[in-house]
Amino acid sequence: MSNEIIAELHKDYIYNLMVKQEREDGRAFDQYRELVIETNVINKAEGSARVRLGDTHVVVGVKIQPGTPFPDTPDQGVIITNLELIPLASPVFESGPPREDAIELARVVDRGIRESQCIDLSKLCVTAGEKVWMVFIDVHVLDDGGNIMDAASFGAVAALLTAKLPNKRYDLGEDAPVPMRNVPVSVTAVEIGGSIMLDPSLNEESIAGTKLTVTSNQEGDVSAMQKSGVQPLTTEQINYIVDMAIEKAKEIREKFLVI
Amino acid sequence: MSNEIIAELHKDYIYNLMVKQEREDGRAFDQYRELVIETNVINKAEGSARVRLGDTHVVVGVKIQPGTPFPDTPDQGVIITNLELIPLASPVFESGPPREDAIELARVVDRGIRESQCIDLSKLCVTAGEKVWMVFIDVHVLDDGGNIMDAASFGAVAALLTAKLPNKRYDLGEDAPVPMRNVPVSVTAVEIGGSIMLDPSLNEESIAGTKLTVTSNQEGDVSAMQKSGVQPLTTEQINYIVDMAIEKAKEIREKFLVI
Amino acid sequence: MSNEIIAELHKDYIYNLMVKQEREDGRAFDQYRELVIETNVINKAEGSARVRLGDTHVVVGVKIQPGTPFPDTPDQGVIITNLELIPLASPVFESGPPREDAIELARVVDRGIRESQCIDLSKLCVTAGEKVWMVFIDVHVLDDGGNIMDAASFGAVAALLTAKLPNKRYDLGEDAPVPMRNVPVSVTAVEIGGSIMLDPSLNEESIAGTKLTVTSNQEGDVSAMQKSGVQPLTTEQINYIVDMAIEKAKEIREKFLVI
Amino acid sequence: MSKPEKLIEDGIRIDVRRADALRHIKIEVGVLNRADGSCYFEFGGNKVMAAVYGPREVHPRHMQKSNSAVVRYRYNMASFSVEDRKRPGPDRRSIEVSKVSREALEPVIFQEYFPRSAIDIFVEILQADAGTRTAGINAASIALADAGIPMKSLISACAVGKVDDTLVLDLNKDEDNYGQADMPIAMTPDGRITLIQMDGHLTKDEFKEAIEMAKTGCLAIHELQKAALTEKYSAQMEGVNNEQ
Amino acid sequence: MSKPEKLIEDGIRIDVRRADALRHIKIEVGVLNRADGSCYFEFGGNKVMAAVYGPREVHPRHMQKSNSAVVRYRYNMASFSVEDRKRPGPDRRSIEVSKVSREALEPVIFQEYFPRSAIDIFVEILQADAGTRTAGINAASIALADAGIPMKSLISACAVGKVDDTLVLDLNKDEDNYGQADMPIAMTPDGRITLIQMDGHLTKDEFKEAIEMAKTGCLAIHELQKAALTEKYSAQMEGVNNEQ
């Protein structure tokens, strides 16, 4: 709870720094906090990753099981993304079914993956109309230090990049990698007092009026976008963020290529 | 909320009118408010109707899909009736799963249709024991001006009378009308200060101790009945309402024959 | 509610008795209250029993239906135990889904039956991998006079001992008894002020810091055990209770052999 | 079972009753220790336990009424009470039955004596055999009296139905399943109807005959209810009888 | 239907629109009696009813804000509004849509005028045809004005998408199903964006063009919204226009 009070006291301080074009932790406006991605951290999962982005800490597990396809896409696998803001991760998270914040986060992570078509869903079909692979992406947030959005998204992509289709377990031959054909990268910006900055810390997030998340693919095109928060943005601000996000995504994508 | 306060102030007024054998809106005790039924208002539904009964406004959609029959009636279609008192329709309705009032309304609408046997359920069988038509009747209340019961019931019957079995969509031949063989009509009466009157307005409903809904078929026989509310009724009152309801149903039934 | 207040006033009294090695109702520390077990009390159930243990009153019904086995045990029947603390049975029970107390009771009853292997689950297989008997044990508590745990357990075992597999109803031949090969008996002790006593009454239960339930089989071996409550126990106390419980179980088991 | 060819033969029903006969009724008053009042009621194959708690505090608070008690009624079927196991917990049917049962009893309870308090009625169907809601109301009415709740009168309930084109009192399960109409009714001893529901098919004349038949049934049940309470509280019942 | 071979032919879309044309819009203001403000809105095949209640008391109390009104938005699809019947009640999609729609409207509401109170916005989708969230926001914005809630301006919303490699305004259902990108936007009349979401595939240049296209669409809708309100409240609208 004390964290909350400190955050409150920091608000003015951060705001005042912003005016001087500075951030509390000394970062440049387009600079991310330290990002550490470890993969294969959960051996019961078909793919997994632990992401530490500054003080934020998430674990993503990918479980893959056979299931029935949707009637309108009989020859395509299914992606289901779930994210829980468990009370272990923050004094302000509560037990119970996911609320709108968690649902929004899960759906934006999901769209970043789905809309970038980074997974070739047609290769997740075992028997058309009958059996396809169901890919469950479960994001477990352990410590909320701000910008869960990007940490979750990085974790999901990293877990997928190392995930295996468990063919052997279901007598379908040898295990094979999940058919990934792109590496979408989500970049989140906030607007505070007219300034735009990337990768908000918890304190920055708490005083920002609005967030904009832009997911771009390795061709540098936009796959998904989400504004979250009450403060309006101008077209100029949005265009500025999109340009910045596409550049920053290229830099972050390098991290995935060495996984 | 102001509507609620006005209703409160009206109570004495209405009660006093009642004693003088008068109603607030000048209607005779056996007179319905203006009733307008439009059908085919929702083209995504297999059948639909909009009902305005005085200030009350409901939309009913009928969706028809193939499904599995119940084990004890393998050669009969299935009717499922749902009614929601959504918070858009009244300051006193709340979000969330249906409460006892909504459930009672749905079940009485359902029984009026089911028990009058107006739908020939055996003609809703596609393959005995395997596939039958599931008829979902969904009542959406948009404005509660009193006597939702009858408005919902009229809407359900009107929507069914114009509904089509979507054979084409499921490769089962040409679309065909829902096999209707009767037109049940629900008539609701209230007792206020010893007087019986039909089609209560919102104000009348709020001061009535009890409601009695009588659904009769086109032969003039009773198919379903429900007393709702705490005030007891005498046998004489009930018999009087049943006689009145059967007569009034004949008049209202005319509205359906021109659909 | 008055019962609750009386219980409160009794606490000191009972505690003081304990110190004098006495119980409120004059029982010896290892003595159960009067136990009456009637079976076949619900003819819609495949097996049933009514248990009165002092002021405690439970009815247990066993329903048996065909169902699909779990994938990892394709040739074994399924036991599902449910217990509800319905508000009819006590002023402190509430409506709604089972809470931790009811869930713990259900699971301990279940383990007593499951872990003693008193039911030969392999004989509940109809067609391996496809159809097995599902045995639903539903415990309905009607009056909470203390030690629901043992009353529920006795009722479950008694109901099973008289239950029939409904072969006839499902065209599988003649009805047959549920294949029982042991009679597990649950015995619950409490610790109050250093003394150990069996079968706590409601008042005793309310002042006891902890309960220990020991289920033993007819060979005198332990099948299941559960400590419930905050007060720690020493190894000596636990061993003392285990010895006592095994002896007492032999005595109680006699009741079942005459069913 | 499948539909029998005839549900009535020579005026005799499949359970060897005449058209106007009730099933066997067994009443036990005050059978539970924790409840303030209780009643075990057998009505044909129905086995029902009713308990009353109150007047007591209302939780949650916002349900309190400042000038009267709030009456709550929970009708619940045990999972094992029916042929096919019922999932535990309330379903739409039991919510509706609870509502109309509560409304059947409220008119005779002096709710205004207990402002800001709750009178809770719990009815558990242990075995079901057509007529559970009327069995529950009969039991609950006795449990209220057993709890000492001030009442204007008892409430008695039974159903009338139509089978093989004949009106019959107190349907059994087969008559309910294969009959043409079912009409449960609850009433005060002086004939004021506090619950009426109907489904099926009745002509206007049949309806009027049915309602009279139900009255006769309810009055017979009322005598049994009184007798059961008198047996338990010979002295205290004086007052209750005077109030009626 | 399965994917049509071409969604655009000679610059004309399958519903005979040009790339920059909106679908037919029909607006009725103040159509409900119980609500404090309401609007029925047709947008192509979308049929949407919006109602506003408030400012009114907040239940549950702990949701109150001491220095401003709390704005709540409930987007709900009727079961019969879509091809395959939707289960009643909120799902994950409708919870997200409710959130972003609320955030699209909050910036123009003078929430600080009504501390400790609630402004409740209910949007029911009676018929869905791609673009329900933007239809809902357009309707809700008018319903807020109809309820007399003080606002800095109206909010207007529409989507831009990409089909057959061409940017098009206001996707219809087939374009939504088989198109390459969908980007709903909501904005104030002076171009401040209060909602933006996107999925699919847009190059950076396409994106920038798309956002301009959306602006044009929103401004056109804004004129229709004003006209509908003016028609109903020719006199009262003076003030609102000045505020813009």
Next chain:
Amino acid sequence: MSKPEKLIEDGIRIDVRRADALRHIKIEVGVLNRADGSCYFEFGGNKVMAAVYGPREVHPRHMQKSNSAVVRYRYNMASFSVEDRKRPGPDRRSIEVSKVSREALEPVIFQEYFPRSAIDIFVEILQADAGTRTAGINAASIALADAGIPMKSLISACAVGKVDDTLVLDLNKDEDNYGQADMPIAMTPDGRITLIQMDGHLTKDEFKEAIEMAKTGCLAIHELQKAALTEKYSAQMEGVNNEQ
């Protein structure tokens, strides 16, 4: 995998342990920023994160106790922690585990120091491998100390089981699946047992031997817990050790 022919051969278990050996344990203290205290605990293949918040305000209010803190414990398995994906949210098993785990820790917490407040313990099972509840209790006990909650002592927990008619300490997954008995135990360093559960089959003598075996295991774990805390808080630990 299917049941191995032998779970113990020449006194050596399938994971090359002797009957009385614990699996590998790894402890990290204070690994989370937001929580007031935390501990990451690996116990064989179990990976567990525990966090403690409090003493803090109780929501909802009616859960407050006027003369002590309320202790709450939430044991939760991540969907991906097990072979077959687990549906998110509490199930009956996790509710029971949460209850007995809370009762295992409450006796050592000075709850009376913090009336009207809550001490919340959250345990997340990230990877499960038999013994998650004991791993969780071990982790939670350290997290409580890390949060500075006054405690009489730490609590240590492990299971004893029976496989191939032999008593063994600290079952692994295969021993749990194919063994004959499983008995998790939690205790104070001075041997007072705060959790005991058992299922399977143990003779009276085996039971008594098993409980002694568990004690030895718990004491070994206690040393590791102390060491991990000492490492982090060499100075502050003085006080805690004195309290024991």
